[in-house]
Amino acid sequence: MKRGILQSRASLIGIILCVNAGAFFATAQEPAQPQPGVVTTFAPIVEKVAPSVVTVFTTQTVSQTALPLPFSDDILRQFFGGQLPQRQGKQTLQGLGSGVIVSPDGYILTANHVVSGAEEIMVGLGTELRKYKAKKVGTDPGTDVALLKIDEKNLPAITFADSDKARAGDVVLAVGNPFGLRQTVTMGIISAVGRGGIGIVDYENFIQTDAAINMGNSGGALVDIQGRLLGINTAIFTRTGGSQGVGFAVPSNLAREVMQSLREKGRVVRGYIGATVQTLTPELADAMKLKGQPTGALVGEIEQNSPSQKAGMKTGDVITGVNGKKITDARELRLIVGSMAPGTKVRLDVNREGQTKTFDVQLAEMPAATAEQGAESTPQESGEPEKATVFGGIAVADVTADIRTALNLPKDMQGAVIAEIDADSPAAKAGLREGDVIQEVNKQPVKSAKDLVAISKKLKPKEKILLRVYSQGRSGYVALEPK
Numbered sequence: 001m002k003r004g005i006l007q008s009r010a011s012l013i014g015i016i017l018c019v020n021a022g023a024f025f026a027t028a029q030e031p032a033q034p035q036p037g038v039v040t041t042f043a044p045i046v047e048k049v050a051p052s053v054v055t056v057f058t059t060q061t062v063s064q065t066a067l068p069l070p071f072s073d074d075i076l077r078q079f080f081g082g083q084l085p086q087r088q089g090k091q092t093l094q095g096l097g098s099g100v101i102v103s104p105d106g107y108i109l110t111a112n113h114v115v116s117g118a119e120e121i122m123v124g125l126g127t128e129l130r131k132y133k134a135k136k137v138g139t140d141p142g143t144d145v146a147l148l149k150i151d152e153k154n155l156p157a158i159t160f161a162d163s164d165k166a167r168a169g170d171v172v173l174a175v176g177n178p179f180g181l182r183q184t185v186t187m188g189i190i191s192a193v194g195r196g197g198i199g200i201v202d203y204e205n206f207i208q209t210d211a212a213i214n215m216g217n218s219g220g221a222l223v224d225i226q227g228r229l230l231g232i233n234t235a236i237f238t239r240t241g242g243s244q245g246v247g248f249a250v251p252s253n254l255a256r257e258v259m260q261s262l263r264e265k266g267r268v269v270r271g272y273i274g275a276t277v278q279t280l281t282p283e284l285a286d287a288m289k290l291k292g293q294p295t296g297a298l299v300g301e302i303e304q305n306s307p308s309q310k311a312g313m314k315t316g317d318v319i320t321g322v323n324g325k326k327i328t329d330a331r332e333l334r335l336i337v338g339s340m341a342p343g344t345k346v347r348l349d350v351n352r353e354g355q356t357k358t359f360d361v362q363l364a365e366m367p368a369a370t371a372e373q374g375a376e377s378t379p380q381e382s383g384e385p386e387k388a389t390v391f392g393g394i395a396v397a398d399v400t401a402d403i404r405t406a407l408n409l410p411k412d413m414q415g416a417v418i419a420e421i422d423a424d425s426p427a428a429k430a431g432l433r434e435g436d437v438i439q440e441v442n443k444q445p446v447k448s449a450k451d452l453v454a455i456s457k458k459l460k461p462k463e464k465i466l467l468r469v470y471s472q473g474r475s476g477y478v479a480l481e482p483k
Contacts, residue, residue, distance in 0.1 A: 042173060042185070042187065042225070045225060046175070046185050049173070049175055049221060049223050049227045050175060050185070051101075051125075051126060052101045052156050052157060052158040053099070053100055053101075053177075054098065054100070054101060055099075055123070055124035055129065056098060056099045056108075056115065056122075056124075056134075057094070057095070057121070057123075057124065057131075058093075058094065058096075058097070058115055058118035058120065058121050059093070059094055059118065059119055059120040060093045060094075060095070060117050061091070095114065096180055096215075096216050097111060097114030097217075097218045097220075098110065098114075098175075098176035098177045098216065098217055098219040098220030099148060099219045099220070100158055100219070101157050102160075102259065103155075103157050104154055104155050104156075104157050105152075105153055106151060106153070107147060107148070107149055107259070107263065108134065108147070108149070108150065109146070109148075109219070109232055109255055110145075110146050110148060110219030111144050111145065111146065111218040111219040111232060111233075112139045112140060112141050112143075112145055112146040113218065114146070114219045115146050115148070116139065116146075121134040122134060123148065123150050124182075125152075125155075127182060127183065132150040132151065133150070134149065134150050135148065137262055137263060137266065138261075138262030138263075138266045138267055138268075139262075140258045140262065140267075142270075143203045143250055143255070144200065144201045144235075144250060145232060145258040145259070146262075147258075147262040147263060158223075158227075158228070159227070159228045160256055161224050161230050163231060163251035164251075166193050166207055166230055167190065167193065168189075168190050168191060169189055169190065170224065171189055171224075172211055172223065172224060172225075172230060173186065173211065173222070173225075174186045174188070174209065174211040174220065174222050174233055174247070174249075175223065176213070176219070176220025176233060177217070177220065178215060178216040178217045186211045186213070187211055188210040188212070189209065189211075190209055190230075191208040191209055192208040193207055193208070193251075194206075195248065197279070197331060198248070200234070200248070203335055204331055205250075205254060205335055206234075206235075206248040206251070207222065207230060207231045207250075208246065208247070208248055209247050209249065210246070212243040212245075212247075213236050213243055213247035214236070217247075218233060218234055219233065220233045228252075230249070230252050231249030231252055231255070232250045232252070233248075233249045234248055234250055235248045236248070269342065269366070270337075270338040270339075270340075270365070270366035271338060271339070271340035271342055271344055271346075271363035271364075271365075272306075272338075272342065272364045272366040273306065273308045273348075273361055273364075274305075274306020274308045275301065275303070275313065276299070276300045276301040276302075276475055277298060277299055277330040277333055277334070278298050278300055278330050278476045279297065279298070279330045279331070280296050280297065280298045280318050280329075281479070283479035284298060284478075286464060287464045287466035287477075287479040288316070288477075289354075290318070290351065290353075290354055294320070295320070295327075295328045296318040296320040296327050296351060297319040297329060297330040297332075297333040298316070298317075298330075298477055299315055299316065299317045299319065300475045300477055301474060307361045307363060307364050308361060310361075311361045313348075313350065314352070315468065315475070316352070316353070316443060316477075317350045317352050317357075318350065318352075319350055320349045320350065320351050322337065323347055324347070324349075327349075337363065338366065340363055341363070342364055344363045345360060345363075346360075346362075347359070347361075348360075390416075390452055390453055390456045391426070391456060392425060393424070393427055394418055394432070395419045395420035395421070396416035396417060396418055396438065397417055397449050398416070398450075399413055399414060399416070399417050399448075407435055409437065414439070414445075414446075414447045414448070415439040415446050415452075415470065416438045416452040417435065418432060418434050418438070420434060426480055427480055430479065430481075431478060432471075432478060433471070436469050438467055439468045439475060440467065440468035441455045441468075442459075442465060442466050462481075465479070465481070466480075467480055
């Protein structure tokens with residue numbers, strides 16, 4: 001196919017030369033000179049940046065338990081029929097990524113997923129790939145940033161750019177080690193800034209670029225045309241496994257903040273209000289009967305003794321502003337609050353059932369990890385739980401002790417667990433899945449499958465339903481519109 005295309009182009013060129021041969025030879029004798037201000041090469045920038053980009057090698061030994069996916073489906077099959085096959089074994093995994101030297105004394109930024117779980121990390125410098133053993137200073141899964149350290153001096157550290165000034169349309173270069181091809185450079189533009197809602201990490205504020213990024217580029221540098229670091233390459237959208245022109249980088253300003261915290265404290269300290277939030281969609285606003293076109297971060301769950309609970313906030317509140325700055329979605333709220341120090345007092349503007357309220361909240365420190373949840377010793381219930389069908393396609397059952405343990409639900413979790421769901425039902429299309437626990441219907445608490453059935457019978461035909469659902473470790477709202 002490629003040969004045919006080249007032949008077609010050659011034929012076309014031949015026609016042009018025959019028609020205008022005189023003009024061609026005149027041009028060939030007098031080569032066109034580059035116009036003033038026109039960039040014809042990025043070689044000086046690459047020569048400046050390439051020594052600062054390193055190769056990261058990782059080694060990890062894992063004990064495998066191979067489970068079919070999705071996980072929740074297999075767990076439920078233990079209780080609603082079926083077997084859970086398992087295969088045991090060990091495997092040594094070797095990884096390859098990129099990193100960026102950020103200080104002459106050996107500090108290197110990379111992507112957290114490049115070094116996550118690694119037992120040994122080696123860093124290769126330069127085209128000759130001088131290898132050094134690296135120490136993991138700290139990692140931040142929330143931004144997918146990690147900081148490494150090697151024992152070496154006088155290294156070529158990269159210069160940071162102010163990523164807040166980056167604009168869509170700016171020319172950028174991506175430098176890294178795709179497929180192990182050291183210090184490969186690709187060019188593109190910034191496609192968008194402030195990109196979030198992708199679901200890669202908790203704190204998303206990505207720079208999107210069409211510069212080619214492939215496997216091995218993660219942790220490498222995204223630089224401007226002055227050779228300054230604009231971002232740390234971290235992910236791509238792809239249907240094939242290769243670059244399709246949609247890549248993402250952690251902005252350098254955010255990466256630098258994380259780096260400084262990791263260097264000084266070994267971890268990232270963030271402000272925390274103690275509430276699980278999600279973006280208020282038009283469907284949710286309609287189900288909540290909020291007038292106009294409200295936006296903000298909808299509170300799906302409030303932790304006990306958290307700053308938000310102490311301030312008087314409730315589930316169903318919509319946070320619309322922080323210290324007078326408007327909040328349009330959950331991502332903005334997480335970024336703003338997460339960038340503040342614990343102990344900071346903030347004023348939250350809240351829409352509560354159409355009424356505007358203000359709460360003064362003193363931020364706590366974001367926990368390093370969610371406290372391990374599990375069932376305490378309780379009487380075990382045996383046998384297959386009794387199921388009931390609601391909303392024209394959902395089979396639900398009570399949350400038994402066995403199910404609570406298997407799904408790792410909080411010990412005080414109550415509700416109706418989804419045992420089966422019709423893939424063509426409105427509930428499935430709204431995002432519900434097996435293993436989710438329905439906790440509320442139109443703000444009425446659900447403590448059992450029987451409760452859910454009773455509430456569902458009182459709903460008006462074709463009425464939009466607001467469900468509060470526990471899914472994947474957190475509670476949130478789902479708007480359901482039955483057929």
